[in-house]
Amino acid sequence: MTSDAPCDAPCDAPFDGRYDDEVDVAVIGGGACGLVAALRAARARDLVVAVYEKSTRDGCNTRFSSGSLAAGGTRFQRAAGVDDSPERHARDILAASGDAASAPVVHALCRAAPRYVEWLADDLGHPVELGLDMARAGQSVPRLHTDAGRAGGALLVRTLRDAVAAAPGIAFVDETPGVGLIAAGGRVTGVEVLENGARRRVRARAVVLAADGFAANAAMMAEHCPDARGAFYGGVSTSTGDAIGWGTGLGAAVRNMGAYLGHGMVVPGHGTRLNPVLPFLGALLVGTDGRRFADEKAQGYSKLGRLVAARPDGRAVLIWDERMHGIAMRSELMRESAAAGAFSRHDSAADLAASLGLPPDALAATLASFRAVSVEDDPRGADHGPLRFPLYAGRITHGVLTTQGGLLVDEQGRVLHRDGGTIGGLSAGGGSACGISGPSTEGYMSGNGLLAALGFGWIIGNRLAATLGPPGAA
Secondary structure, three states: OOOOEEOOOOOOOOOOOOOOEEEEEEEEOOOHHHHHHHHHHOOOOOOOEEEEOOOOOOOOOOOOOOOOEEOOOOHHHHHOOOOOOHHHHHHHHHHHHOOHHHHHHHHHHHHHHHHHHHHHHHOOOOOEEEOOOOOOOOOOOOOEEEEOOOOOHHHHHHHHHHHHHHOOOEEEEOOOOEEEEEEEOOEEEEEEEEEOOEEEEEEEEEEEEOOOOOOOOHHHHHHHOHHHOOOEEOOOOOOOOHHHHHHHHOOEOEEOOOOEEEEEEEOOOOOOEOOOOHHHHOOEEEEOOOOEOOOOOOOOHHHHHHHHHOOOOOEEEEEEEHHHHHHHOOOHHHHHHHHOOOOEEEOOHHHHHHHHOOOHHHHHHHHHHOOOEEOOOOOOOEEOOOOOOOEEEEEEEEEEEEEOOEEOEOOOOEEEEOOOOEEEEEEEOHHHEOOOOOOOHHHOOOOHHHHHHHHHHHHHHHHHHHHHOOOOOO
16 A cells, blocks of 8 residues: 555545554454453553453453463473473474474464463462363373363453553553554554444554454355354354454465364253363263264364264264263363253163163163273373263264464564565454464364464564563563
Protein backbone atom coordinates (compact mmCIF):
# COMPACT_ATOMS: atom_id res chain seq x y z
CA MET A 1 0.00 0.00 0.00
CA THR A 2 1.26 3.44 -0.86
CA SER A 3 -1.03 5.33 1.53
CA ASP A 4 -2.50 4.48 4.89
CA ALA A 5 -5.64 2.37 4.56
CA PRO A 6 -7.49 -0.29 6.51
CA CYS A 7 -6.99 -3.68 4.87
CA ASP A 8 -10.16 -5.50 5.90
CA ALA A 9 -12.43 -4.13 3.16
CA PRO A 10 -12.63 -1.28 0.64
CA CYS A 11 -13.56 2.05 2.21
CA ASP A 12 -16.05 4.58 0.88
CA ALA A 13 -13.40 7.27 1.29
CA PRO A 14 -9.61 7.08 1.61
CA PHE A 15 -8.19 7.07 5.10
CA ASP A 16 -7.33 10.67 6.00
CA GLY A 17 -4.38 9.67 8.19
CA ARG A 18 -6.04 10.70 11.44
CA TYR A 19 -6.16 8.31 14.37
CA ASP A 20 -8.49 8.29 17.35
CA ASP A 21 -6.00 6.76 19.79
CA GLU A 22 -2.32 5.93 19.99
CA VAL A 23 -0.50 3.16 21.85
CA ASP A 24 2.89 1.52 21.62
CA VAL A 25 1.59 -2.05 21.33
CA ALA A 26 -1.91 -3.05 20.18
CA VAL A 27 -2.84 -6.66 20.90
CA ILE A 28 -5.88 -8.15 19.16
CA GLY A 29 -7.20 -10.97 21.34
CA GLY A 30 -7.35 -11.44 25.10
CA GLY A 31 -6.61 -15.14 25.39
CA ALA A 32 -3.41 -16.71 26.67
CA CYS A 33 -1.19 -15.49 23.83
CA GLY A 34 -2.40 -11.90 23.93
CA LEU A 35 -2.30 -11.65 27.71
CA VAL A 36 1.23 -13.03 27.97
CA ALA A 37 2.44 -10.79 25.13
CA ALA A 38 0.95 -7.75 26.88
CA LEU A 39 2.44 -8.65 30.26
CA ARG A 40 5.92 -9.23 28.86
CA ALA A 41 5.90 -6.11 26.65
CA ALA A 42 4.65 -3.91 29.49
CA ARG A 43 7.75 -4.72 31.56
CA ALA A 44 9.47 -2.01 29.49
CA ARG A 45 9.14 1.27 31.31
CA ASP A 46 6.67 3.78 29.82
CA LEU A 47 5.34 1.47 27.08
CA VAL A 48 1.56 1.74 26.64
CA VAL A 49 -0.07 -1.58 25.74
CA ALA A 50 -3.72 -2.10 24.81
CA VAL A 51 -5.45 -5.49 24.57
CA TYR A 52 -8.62 -5.46 22.46
CA GLU A 53 -10.83 -8.44 23.30
CA LYS A 54 -13.82 -9.46 21.20
CA SER A 55 -15.82 -10.77 24.16
CA THR A 56 -14.88 -12.19 27.54
CA ARG A 57 -18.48 -13.42 27.81
CA ASP A 58 -17.95 -15.81 24.91
CA GLY A 59 -14.47 -16.61 26.20
CA CYS A 60 -11.36 -17.86 24.48
CA ASN A 61 -10.19 -21.36 23.63
CA THR A 62 -7.67 -21.33 26.49
CA ARG A 63 -10.52 -20.95 28.95
CA PHE A 64 -12.13 -24.18 27.75
CA SER A 65 -8.90 -26.14 27.57
CA SER A 66 -7.47 -28.41 30.24
CA GLY A 67 -4.93 -25.69 31.04
CA SER A 68 -2.09 -28.23 30.67
CA LEU A 69 1.29 -26.66 29.91
CA ALA A 70 3.84 -28.84 28.14
CA ALA A 71 7.41 -27.88 29.08
CA GLY A 72 10.71 -29.76 29.19
CA GLY A 73 13.42 -29.00 31.72
CA THR A 74 11.46 -27.26 34.48
CA ARG A 75 12.38 -27.23 38.16
CA PHE A 76 9.14 -29.14 38.79
CA GLN A 77 10.44 -32.01 36.66
CA ARG A 78 13.85 -31.92 38.31
CA ALA A 79 12.21 -32.09 41.75
CA ALA A 80 10.28 -35.18 40.61
CA GLY A 81 13.37 -36.85 39.14
CA VAL A 82 12.18 -36.45 35.54
CA ASP A 83 15.03 -36.06 33.06
CA ASP A 84 13.80 -33.72 30.32
CA SER A 85 14.96 -30.73 28.29
CA PRO A 86 13.64 -28.30 25.64
CA GLU A 87 15.57 -30.27 23.03
CA ARG A 88 13.92 -33.57 23.99
CA HIS A 89 10.52 -31.85 24.01
CA ALA A 90 11.12 -30.49 20.50
CA ARG A 91 12.22 -33.91 19.23
CA ASP A 92 8.99 -35.48 20.49
CA ILE A 93 6.87 -32.81 18.80
CA LEU A 94 8.68 -33.10 15.47
CA ALA A 95 8.50 -36.90 15.56
CA ALA A 96 4.71 -36.70 15.98
CA SER A 97 4.12 -33.95 13.41
CA GLY A 98 6.63 -35.03 10.77
CA ASP A 99 6.94 -31.34 9.92
CA ALA A 100 10.68 -30.70 9.65
CA ALA A 101 10.14 -27.22 8.21
CA SER A 102 8.71 -26.06 11.55
CA ALA A 103 11.83 -27.10 13.51
CA PRO A 104 13.20 -23.57 14.18
CA VAL A 105 9.85 -22.42 15.57
CA VAL A 106 9.33 -25.63 17.58
CA HIS A 107 12.78 -25.34 19.19
CA ALA A 108 12.19 -21.65 20.02
CA LEU A 109 8.86 -22.39 21.69
CA CYS A 110 10.27 -25.34 23.63
CA ARG A 111 13.13 -23.16 24.92
CA ALA A 112 10.58 -20.59 26.11
CA ALA A 113 8.27 -23.12 27.80
CA PRO A 114 10.16 -23.85 31.06
CA ARG A 115 10.79 -20.13 31.51
CA TYR A 116 7.14 -19.08 31.31
CA VAL A 117 5.94 -22.06 33.37
CA GLU A 118 8.23 -21.02 36.22
CA TRP A 119 7.26 -17.34 35.68
CA LEU A 120 3.59 -18.26 36.05
CA ALA A 121 4.36 -20.00 39.33
CA ASP A 122 6.92 -17.63 40.81
CA ASP A 123 5.81 -14.21 39.55
CA LEU A 124 2.06 -14.63 39.01
CA GLY A 125 1.32 -17.13 41.77
CA HIS A 126 -0.31 -19.75 39.54
CA PRO A 127 -0.47 -23.05 41.50
CA VAL A 128 1.70 -25.11 39.13
CA GLU A 129 2.46 -28.79 39.62
CA LEU A 130 3.83 -31.50 37.35
CA GLY A 131 1.13 -33.91 36.22
CA LEU A 132 2.84 -37.23 36.85
CA ASP A 133 -0.54 -38.93 36.26
CA MET A 134 -1.05 -37.26 32.85
CA ALA A 135 0.58 -39.59 30.33
CA ARG A 136 -0.05 -38.69 26.69
CA ALA A 137 0.79 -40.24 23.34
CA GLY A 138 4.17 -39.24 21.95
CA GLN A 139 5.55 -37.71 25.15
CA SER A 140 8.63 -39.65 26.18
CA VAL A 141 8.47 -38.36 29.79
CA PRO A 142 5.88 -36.63 31.96
CA ARG A 143 5.95 -32.94 30.99
CA LEU A 144 2.40 -31.65 31.29
CA HIS A 145 2.19 -29.04 34.05
CA THR A 146 -1.19 -28.26 35.51
CA ASP A 147 -2.71 -26.34 38.39
CA ALA A 148 -2.77 -28.17 41.69
CA GLY A 149 -6.57 -28.34 41.81
CA ARG A 150 -6.90 -29.36 38.14
CA ALA A 151 -9.33 -26.47 37.56
CA GLY A 152 -8.21 -26.21 33.95
CA GLY A 153 -7.95 -23.35 31.48
CA ALA A 154 -10.41 -21.08 33.25
CA LEU A 155 -8.02 -20.69 36.19
CA LEU A 156 -5.08 -20.06 33.87
CA VAL A 157 -6.97 -17.27 32.10
CA ARG A 158 -7.98 -15.80 35.46
CA THR A 159 -4.35 -15.77 36.63
CA LEU A 160 -3.25 -13.92 33.49
CA ARG A 161 -6.15 -11.47 33.49
CA ASP A 162 -5.61 -10.63 37.15
CA ALA A 163 -1.97 -9.86 36.35
CA VAL A 164 -3.00 -7.67 33.40
CA ALA A 165 -5.49 -5.79 35.59
CA ALA A 166 -2.72 -5.07 38.11
CA ALA A 167 -0.21 -3.91 35.47
CA PRO A 168 -0.11 -0.10 35.22
CA GLY A 169 0.91 0.01 31.56
CA ILE A 170 -1.84 -2.23 30.13
CA ALA A 171 -5.41 -1.33 29.13
CA PHE A 172 -7.71 -4.33 28.66
CA VAL A 173 -10.62 -3.23 26.47
CA ASP A 174 -13.48 -5.75 26.42
CA GLU A 175 -16.30 -6.05 23.86
CA THR A 176 -14.05 -4.26 21.36
CA PRO A 177 -13.27 -6.56 18.45
CA GLY A 178 -10.62 -5.78 15.93
CA VAL A 179 -12.02 -5.14 12.45
CA GLY A 180 -8.88 -4.54 10.42
CA LEU A 181 -5.27 -3.49 10.12
CA ILE A 182 -3.94 -0.14 8.92
CA ALA A 183 -0.77 -0.22 6.85
CA ALA A 184 1.47 2.05 4.83
CA GLY A 185 4.33 1.09 2.54
CA GLY A 186 4.05 -2.57 3.47
CA ARG A 187 4.27 -1.84 7.20
CA VAL A 188 1.44 -2.12 9.73
CA THR A 189 0.88 1.21 11.48
CA GLY A 190 -2.24 0.51 13.51
CA VAL A 191 -5.54 -1.29 13.92
CA GLU A 192 -9.20 -0.55 13.58
CA VAL A 193 -11.47 -1.67 16.39
CA LEU A 194 -15.21 -1.53 16.94
CA GLU A 195 -15.94 0.17 20.26
CA ASN A 196 -19.57 0.74 21.30
CA GLY A 197 -20.64 0.28 17.70
CA ALA A 198 -18.23 2.90 16.31
CA ARG A 199 -15.00 2.31 14.40
CA ARG A 200 -11.90 3.68 16.05
CA ARG A 201 -8.46 3.90 14.48
CA VAL A 202 -5.57 3.17 16.81
CA ARG A 203 -2.01 4.04 15.83
CA ALA A 204 0.50 1.49 17.15
CA ARG A 205 4.23 0.99 16.86
CA ALA A 206 3.61 -2.75 16.91
CA VAL A 207 0.51 -4.90 16.39
CA VAL A 208 0.12 -8.43 17.76
CA LEU A 209 -2.56 -10.70 16.27
CA ALA A 210 -3.48 -13.13 19.05
CA ALA A 211 -7.03 -14.08 18.16
CA ASP A 212 -8.47 -17.59 18.07
CA GLY A 213 -8.47 -19.60 14.85
CA PHE A 214 -11.28 -20.17 12.34
CA ALA A 215 -13.05 -23.30 13.57
CA ALA A 216 -16.34 -21.38 14.04
CA ASN A 217 -16.19 -20.01 10.49
CA ALA A 218 -18.22 -22.47 8.42
CA ALA A 219 -17.00 -21.17 5.07
CA MET A 220 -13.32 -21.35 6.04
CA MET A 221 -13.75 -24.81 7.55
CA ALA A 222 -15.48 -26.06 4.39
CA GLU A 223 -12.64 -24.67 2.28
CA HIS A 224 -9.67 -25.77 4.35
CA CYS A 225 -10.86 -28.64 6.59
CA PRO A 226 -13.57 -30.50 4.64
CA ASP A 227 -12.79 -33.77 6.44
CA ALA A 228 -14.11 -32.22 9.69
CA ARG A 229 -17.62 -31.95 8.25
CA GLY A 230 -20.21 -33.22 10.72
CA ALA A 231 -17.89 -33.18 13.72
CA PHE A 232 -19.06 -31.71 17.01
CA TYR A 233 -17.55 -28.26 17.54
CA GLY A 234 -16.23 -27.77 21.06
CA GLY A 235 -14.57 -24.36 20.72
CA VAL A 236 -15.77 -20.79 21.15
CA SER A 237 -18.04 -18.86 18.80
CA THR A 238 -15.49 -16.07 18.42
CA SER A 239 -13.07 -18.28 16.44
CA THR A 240 -13.94 -16.72 13.10
CA GLY A 241 -10.48 -16.35 11.55
CA ASP A 242 -10.71 -12.59 10.97
CA ALA A 243 -7.06 -11.90 11.79
CA ILE A 244 -5.88 -14.48 9.26
CA GLY A 245 -7.81 -12.65 6.56
CA TRP A 246 -6.30 -9.30 7.53
CA GLY A 247 -2.82 -10.77 7.33
CA THR A 248 -3.34 -12.38 3.93
CA GLY A 249 -4.77 -9.07 2.73
CA LEU A 250 -1.31 -7.64 3.32
CA GLY A 251 0.38 -10.51 1.49
CA ALA A 252 1.14 -12.70 4.50
CA ALA A 253 1.88 -16.37 3.90
CA VAL A 254 -0.26 -19.06 5.51
CA ARG A 255 0.58 -22.67 6.24
CA ASN A 256 -1.07 -25.95 7.27
CA MET A 257 -4.57 -24.54 6.84
CA GLY A 258 -6.02 -28.06 6.74
CA ALA A 259 -4.79 -28.91 10.23
CA TYR A 260 -7.02 -28.81 13.27
CA LEU A 261 -7.15 -30.11 16.81
CA GLY A 262 -9.59 -32.96 16.81
CA HIS A 263 -10.86 -34.89 19.79
CA GLY A 264 -12.03 -38.49 19.88
CA MET A 265 -13.45 -38.41 23.40
CA VAL A 266 -16.32 -35.95 23.08
CA VAL A 267 -19.53 -37.17 24.73
CA PRO A 268 -22.43 -36.88 22.25
CA GLY A 269 -25.46 -35.06 23.58
CA HIS A 270 -23.46 -33.43 26.35
CA GLY A 271 -20.57 -31.64 24.63
CA THR A 272 -18.21 -32.51 27.48
CA ARG A 273 -15.03 -34.57 27.13
CA LEU A 274 -13.73 -37.61 28.93
CA ASN A 275 -10.27 -37.35 30.46
CA PRO A 276 -7.71 -38.24 27.75
CA VAL A 277 -5.56 -40.01 30.34
CA LEU A 278 -8.03 -42.93 30.48
CA PRO A 279 -6.59 -44.89 27.50
CA PHE A 280 -3.12 -44.67 29.06
CA LEU A 281 -4.47 -46.02 32.34
CA GLY A 282 -5.73 -49.14 30.54
CA ALA A 283 -9.26 -48.21 29.45
CA LEU A 284 -10.95 -50.24 26.71
CA LEU A 285 -12.29 -48.71 23.48
CA VAL A 286 -15.01 -50.57 21.60
CA GLY A 287 -17.25 -49.82 18.65
CA THR A 288 -21.02 -49.97 18.80
CA ASP A 289 -20.60 -53.60 17.71
CA GLY A 290 -19.01 -54.34 21.09
CA ARG A 291 -15.62 -55.11 19.60
CA ARG A 292 -12.26 -53.45 20.14
CA PHE A 293 -11.07 -51.61 17.02
CA ALA A 294 -7.86 -49.74 17.93
CA ASP A 295 -4.85 -49.72 20.22
CA GLU A 296 -6.03 -47.23 22.81
CA LYS A 297 -2.55 -45.98 23.72
CA ALA A 298 -1.12 -45.70 20.20
CA GLN A 299 -2.59 -42.29 19.37
CA GLY A 300 -3.38 -38.98 20.99
CA TYR A 301 -6.91 -37.71 21.34
CA SER A 302 -6.71 -35.71 18.11
CA LYS A 303 -5.76 -38.75 16.03
CA LEU A 304 -8.35 -40.77 17.92
CA GLY A 305 -10.97 -38.36 16.61
CA ARG A 306 -10.08 -39.40 13.06
CA LEU A 307 -10.41 -43.09 14.00
CA VAL A 308 -13.82 -42.59 15.61
CA ALA A 309 -15.00 -40.49 12.68
CA ALA A 310 -14.10 -43.40 10.36
CA ARG A 311 -16.47 -45.75 12.20
CA PRO A 312 -19.68 -46.45 10.24
CA ASP A 313 -21.76 -44.57 12.80
CA GLY A 314 -19.07 -42.16 14.05
CA ARG A 315 -19.53 -43.48 17.58
CA ALA A 316 -17.63 -45.61 20.10
CA VAL A 317 -17.69 -46.50 23.79
CA LEU A 318 -14.89 -46.12 26.34
CA ILE A 319 -14.89 -48.48 29.33
CA TRP A 320 -12.79 -48.17 32.48
CA ASP A 321 -12.69 -49.45 36.06
CA GLU A 322 -12.52 -48.00 39.57
CA ARG A 323 -8.72 -47.80 39.65
CA MET A 324 -8.69 -45.62 36.56
CA HIS A 325 -11.75 -43.65 37.62
CA GLY A 326 -10.15 -42.26 40.75
CA ILE A 327 -7.23 -40.87 38.74
CA ALA A 328 -9.35 -39.56 35.86
CA MET A 329 -11.67 -37.65 38.22
CA ARG A 330 -8.81 -35.32 39.21
CA SER A 331 -9.48 -33.41 35.99
CA GLU A 332 -12.03 -30.60 35.70
CA LEU A 333 -12.96 -31.97 32.25
CA MET A 334 -13.98 -35.24 33.88
CA ARG A 335 -15.80 -33.52 36.72
CA GLU A 336 -17.83 -31.58 34.17
CA SER A 337 -18.69 -34.83 32.40
CA ALA A 338 -19.77 -36.39 35.70
CA ALA A 339 -22.01 -33.41 36.50
CA ALA A 340 -23.57 -33.69 33.04
CA GLY A 341 -24.28 -37.41 33.48
CA ALA A 342 -22.02 -38.16 30.52
CA PHE A 343 -20.97 -41.62 31.74
CA SER A 344 -22.50 -44.38 33.82
CA ARG A 345 -21.50 -47.05 36.37
CA HIS A 346 -22.26 -50.74 35.88
CA ASP A 347 -21.97 -53.84 38.06
CA SER A 348 -22.11 -56.45 35.29
CA ALA A 349 -21.39 -56.90 31.60
CA ALA A 350 -25.06 -57.55 30.93
CA ASP A 351 -26.04 -54.27 32.58
CA LEU A 352 -23.37 -52.35 30.66
CA ALA A 353 -24.44 -53.88 27.32
CA ALA A 354 -28.12 -53.17 27.92
CA SER A 355 -27.52 -49.61 29.08
CA LEU A 356 -25.35 -48.62 26.12
CA GLY A 357 -27.08 -50.72 23.48
CA LEU A 358 -24.09 -52.99 22.79
CA PRO A 359 -24.39 -56.61 21.61
CA PRO A 360 -24.03 -58.56 24.88
CA ASP A 361 -22.20 -61.61 23.51
CA ALA A 362 -19.65 -59.55 21.55
CA LEU A 363 -19.05 -57.25 24.52
CA ALA A 364 -18.64 -60.17 26.93
CA ALA A 365 -16.07 -61.75 24.62
CA THR A 366 -14.17 -58.48 24.27
CA LEU A 367 -14.08 -57.92 28.04
CA ALA A 368 -12.90 -61.49 28.62
CA SER A 369 -9.96 -61.15 26.24
CA PHE A 370 -8.89 -57.63 27.17
CA ARG A 371 -6.09 -56.89 29.62
CA ALA A 372 -5.70 -53.42 31.11
CA VAL A 373 -2.14 -52.28 30.45
CA SER A 374 -1.21 -48.94 31.97
CA VAL A 375 1.75 -46.78 30.99
CA GLU A 376 0.99 -44.55 33.97
CA ASP A 377 2.81 -46.88 36.34
CA ASP A 378 5.57 -47.96 33.95
CA PRO A 379 6.44 -46.43 30.54
CA ARG A 380 6.92 -49.96 29.24
CA GLY A 381 3.38 -50.87 30.30
CA ALA A 382 2.19 -52.40 33.56
CA ASP A 383 -0.27 -55.28 33.10
CA HIS A 384 -3.19 -54.90 35.52
CA GLY A 385 -5.05 -57.88 34.15
CA PRO A 386 -8.74 -57.81 33.16
CA LEU A 387 -11.01 -54.86 33.90
CA ARG A 388 -12.65 -55.30 37.29
CA PHE A 389 -16.27 -54.49 38.08
CA PRO A 390 -17.79 -52.07 38.73
CA LEU A 391 -17.06 -50.56 35.35
CA TYR A 392 -17.71 -47.09 34.02
CA ALA A 393 -18.64 -46.40 30.41
CA GLY A 394 -19.33 -43.40 28.23
CA ARG A 395 -20.36 -42.98 24.63
CA ILE A 396 -17.88 -40.91 22.63
CA THR A 397 -17.76 -39.26 19.23
CA HIS A 398 -15.35 -37.08 17.30
CA GLY A 399 -15.09 -33.31 17.54
CA VAL A 400 -13.12 -30.24 16.53
CA LEU A 401 -11.75 -27.90 19.19
CA THR A 402 -9.48 -25.45 17.34
CA THR A 403 -7.78 -25.00 13.99
CA GLN A 404 -4.00 -25.31 13.70
CA GLY A 405 -3.28 -23.51 10.44
CA GLY A 406 -2.71 -19.78 10.16
CA LEU A 407 -0.31 -16.98 9.36
CA LEU A 408 3.24 -18.14 8.82
CA VAL A 409 5.61 -16.66 11.42
CA ASP A 410 9.30 -16.98 12.18
CA GLU A 411 10.82 -18.06 15.50
CA GLN A 412 10.39 -14.48 16.79
CA GLY A 413 6.66 -14.44 16.01
CA ARG A 414 7.08 -11.98 13.11
CA VAL A 415 4.57 -12.47 10.29
CA LEU A 416 6.21 -13.57 7.04
CA HIS A 417 5.24 -12.23 3.61
CA ARG A 418 4.55 -14.81 0.91
CA ASP A 419 7.25 -13.21 -1.25
CA GLY A 420 9.84 -13.48 1.52
CA GLY A 421 10.80 -11.23 4.41
CA THR A 422 8.61 -10.00 7.22
CA ILE A 423 5.68 -7.58 7.34
CA GLY A 424 6.91 -4.67 9.43
CA GLY A 425 5.14 -3.96 12.67
CA LEU A 426 3.11 -7.19 12.65
CA SER A 427 3.47 -10.24 14.91
CA ALA A 428 1.11 -13.18 15.40
CA GLY A 429 0.60 -16.07 17.79
CA GLY A 430 -2.16 -18.20 19.25
CA GLY A 431 -4.89 -19.18 16.79
CA SER A 432 -3.85 -16.45 14.35
CA ALA A 433 -0.52 -18.14 13.60
CA CYS A 434 0.32 -21.48 12.07
CA GLY A 435 0.60 -24.10 14.80
CA ILE A 436 3.32 -26.69 15.38
CA SER A 437 1.45 -29.94 14.78
CA GLY A 438 2.10 -30.36 11.08
CA PRO A 439 -0.30 -30.48 8.15
CA SER A 440 -2.93 -32.84 9.58
CA THR A 441 -4.94 -33.45 12.72
CA GLU A 442 -2.94 -36.60 13.46
CA GLY A 443 0.24 -34.67 14.28
CA TYR A 444 -1.16 -32.94 17.35
CA MET A 445 0.53 -33.74 20.65
CA SER A 446 -1.17 -32.85 23.92
CA GLY A 447 -0.09 -29.39 25.06
CA ASN A 448 0.89 -28.13 21.60
CA GLY A 449 -1.88 -25.53 21.48
CA LEU A 450 -1.01 -23.77 24.72
CA LEU A 451 2.69 -24.17 23.97
CA ALA A 452 2.23 -22.10 20.81
CA ALA A 453 -0.09 -19.63 22.55
CA LEU A 454 1.94 -18.87 25.67
CA GLY A 455 5.24 -19.45 23.91
CA PHE A 456 4.61 -16.92 21.17
CA GLY A 457 3.14 -14.50 23.70
CA TRP A 458 6.35 -14.81 25.72
CA ILE A 459 8.67 -14.47 22.72
CA ILE A 460 6.79 -11.59 21.09
CA GLY A 461 6.31 -9.65 24.30
CA ASN A 462 9.96 -9.97 25.29
CA ARG A 463 11.07 -8.86 21.84
CA LEU A 464 8.81 -5.81 21.85
CA ALA A 465 9.96 -4.81 25.33
CA ALA A 466 13.56 -4.99 24.16
CA THR A 467 13.08 -3.16 20.85
CA LEU A 468 10.45 -0.54 21.76
CA GLY A 469 11.36 0.18 25.36
CA PRO A 470 14.28 2.17 26.72
CA PRO A 471 17.70 0.46 26.83
CA GLY A 472 17.85 -2.22 29.51
CA ALA A 473 14.10 -2.19 30.07
CA ALA A 474 13.48 -5.86 29.15
